[in-house]
Amino acid sequence: MDSRPHCPKLPWMIDFHSNEDGEVFNSQHQAAFARTTYEYLSALNVKSKPSPFRATKLVCSIPPYITCNTLEGLLALGISVARITADKPGKVREVLSKVRTVNESYSRRLGRINPLAIALEVKGPEIRTGQLNGSDKQIYLKKGNFTKITTNPSYEEFVCKDLIYVDYEKLPEVVQPGDKVLLDNGSVTLTAIECVESIIRCIVEKAGRLLSNASVIIPNAPIDLPLLPPSDKELLDITVGENIDYLFVSGITGKDGIFEIRDQMGQHCDCIQLVTKVECSTALGHIDELITFSDAICIDCDRLMVELPKEKVFLAQKSILAKCNLAGKPVISSINISDLRSVSKSELSDIANAIIDGSDALMIPQSACTKDIFNSICVICKEAEPAVYQRNIFEELITITPAPMEALYGVAISAVEASLRTSAAAIVCLTSSGRTAKLLAKFRPRCPIITITRYARVARQLSLYRGIEVLIYLKAFEGDWEEDVNRRVHLGITYGKYMGYIRTADAVICVTASRPECGMPNTMRIVYA
Structure with a gap:
């Protein structure tokens, strides 16, 4: 067995097919140009290997x-x-x-x-039960049995199967006969029968075990509690x-x-x-x-x-x-x-x-x-x-986008359209505020959106958007805008190659600004890695 260290695969050595004869493409690529949803779904192949990129x-x-x-x-x-x-x-x-x-x-x-x-x-406003009485670690409420709910704080540490303290003083005012009271996220369900002063008589509809400080939920009831407790x-x-x-x-x-x-x-x-x-x-x-x-x-x-x-x-x-x-x-x-x-x-x-x-x-x-x-x-x-037919989603999203539209929408739509038609390996986006990357993500391209920004907070706040991969560019602007743009685009493409998203000669969509004072990316171009 050859024990010599092997050179890692270089970008142009990245596999593109899922089998040796080249009949099955990775990432369900053989289905990408289907004309209808059913054609797309029927073209999915269990032998197709997944992409190295995770958009979710x-x-x-x-x-x-x-x-x-x-x-x-x-x-x-x-x-x-x-x-x-x-x-x-x-x-x-x-x-x-x-x-x-x-x-x-x-x-x-x-x-x-x-x-x-x-x-x-x-956590927001919460309603909870009190402490179980004595050494009990839990109590069992049997279906069909009767119990009472009280808001009297004297019983806060004496919860038992016959009397349950709840820490919301106005509970008897919002609960009506027939209302459901859900304890411990629905593990136990009570139905209110009668409300008298601070006591609510209930019947157990769903049996279960109850612990101390269990949550209390009253569906659709108007709860008057401060949104932010101390x-x-x-x-x-x-x-x-x-x-x-x-x-x-x-x-x-x-x-x-x-x-x-x-x-x-x-x-x-x-x-x-x-x-x-x-x-x-x-x-x-x-x-x-x-x-x-x-x-x-x-x-x-x-x-x-x-x-x-x-x-x-x-x-x-x-x-x-x-x-x-x-x-x-x-x-x-x-x-x-x-x-x-x-x-x-x-x-x-x-x-x-x-x-x-x-x-x-x-x-x-x-x-x-x-x-x-x-x-x-x-x-x-x-x-x-x-398994998602991205082209259909894209077409529906642009159909309902009202026209005339903001110029940035036009750039984003054009970039995603070009990525789908050229089967681009990635979209490289340069942004300061993150808005361009968010719009690109909205229109759901199949490929990763490699986003370059100089601002760490912007990079972190793009972390929830599907398909966006963010790089923080540390080098300061030195006065030559075209050179600065080319360096950032090159960084994005190099990163895509290193991660296995882009191969040499793959199409890459670049979304950039033509000059520093234009305020938004206004240029979309196709380059080959």
């Missing part, structure tokens, strides 16, 4: 106890956003420092700045003070909540991207305004399933994904992994369908932060992405 972004939930080795492993697997789940200010700062230190170390080994975005989450305001201060990139917000049911959060952030509201979590039927009813006034949307299917019939949740997800794609707003689909050893068949289908339906990113729960799970998810993403 991964949002990883980072628990407080994560180790530096685990974190570096996740960075190597390509997470785009680190969502810190700690809720205590001291712990948040500790995890934040760890994430940034590990990312700096990883960037040095990588030889370039890794634009990892960091996110925090504020603990969330402390996290908001950290978000502003530590230059956090994304803020995930739960409990928002309409545009007024978004305005309140932005008012709390003050002058920093334009620098921090607001991600609204859709997790209840009330938010679903105001989804259009939530999309309009949010920077991104996160769909929490598990929480939606608590209030909606299970068979309706996939419809809600499809509708939200389509609305976000039409608006050009990034949308995150949360996924659930039950077995930490492997991804089940149903979970695989959920992930693939979320990608096919238009998800920009997937949110991975903290319990699934393992190398094997992440590898499985990455493989699923790469296999599912080419």
Whole structure:
């Protein structure tokens, strides 16, 4: 056996076919020029190898106890956003420092700045039960039995199967006979029978076990609680003070909540991207305004399933994904992994369908932060992405884009159209604000959008957009605009070759500005690598 070290494949040695006789192309390329959706789907080939590029972004939930080795492993697997789940200010700062230190170390080994975005989450208003009585760790509520809910704080530490304390004083005012009260995210369901002063008599509709401090949900009830409790305001201060990139917000049911959060952030509201979590039927009813006034949307299917019939949740997800794609707003689909050893068949289908339906990113729960799970998810993403008939999506998106349009829209549409017609290996985009890259991503090209920017915050805030791969260009402008543009374009193409996205002689679409003072990219050209 030859033990000599082998030279790594150079860009022009990258495989393009999935088999030796050259009949099957990688990345389902043989289907790319189909005329109809059915022709495209029928041309998909299970022998076709996936692309080396993963367009779908991964949002990883980072628990407080994560180790530096685990974190570096996740960075190597390509997470785009680190969502810190700690809720205590001291712990948040500790995890934040760890994430940034590990990312700096990883960037040095990588030889370039890794634009990892960091996110925090504020929980919003919550209603919870009290503490179980005595030494009980859990109680079992049997279906058909009667129980009572009280808002009297004297019973806060004496919860039992006959009397459950809930910490929302106005609960008897908003609950009517016949209303459902969901405990512990729907693990137990009660139906209200009678409301008398601070007592609500209920019957157990769905049996289950109840722990201390369980969540309480009253579907469609008008809850009068402050959007930001004191603990969330402390996290908001950290978000502003530590230059956090994304803020995930739960409990928002309409545009007024978004305005309140932005008012709390003050002058920093334009620098921090607001991600609204859709997790209840009330938010679903105001989804259009939530999309309009949010920077991104996160769909929490598990929480939606608590209030909606299970068979309706996939419809809600499809509708939200389509609305976000039409608006050009990034949308995150949360996924659930039950077995930490492997991804089940149903979970695989959920992930693939979320990608096919238009998800920009997937949110991975903290319990699934393992190398094997992440590898499985990455493989699923790469296999599912080419199953989308991008040409049909592009044509529908430009059909509903009103004319006359802003010049930047024209440039973006032309670039994506050219990439589809020439089967371009990549689009190289130079941007200062990130807006050009966002528009290119909106029109869903098949190829990666290699984006070059000089601004680290812009690079990090492009981390949620499907198909965008960002490079931070460190060299300052030296006065020769044409030379500067050519250097940045060359960097993008060289990076694409190094990563295996581009081969020598592949077509590459370049979107640049013709002069420094024009204010936006106004030039689209086709070059060959």
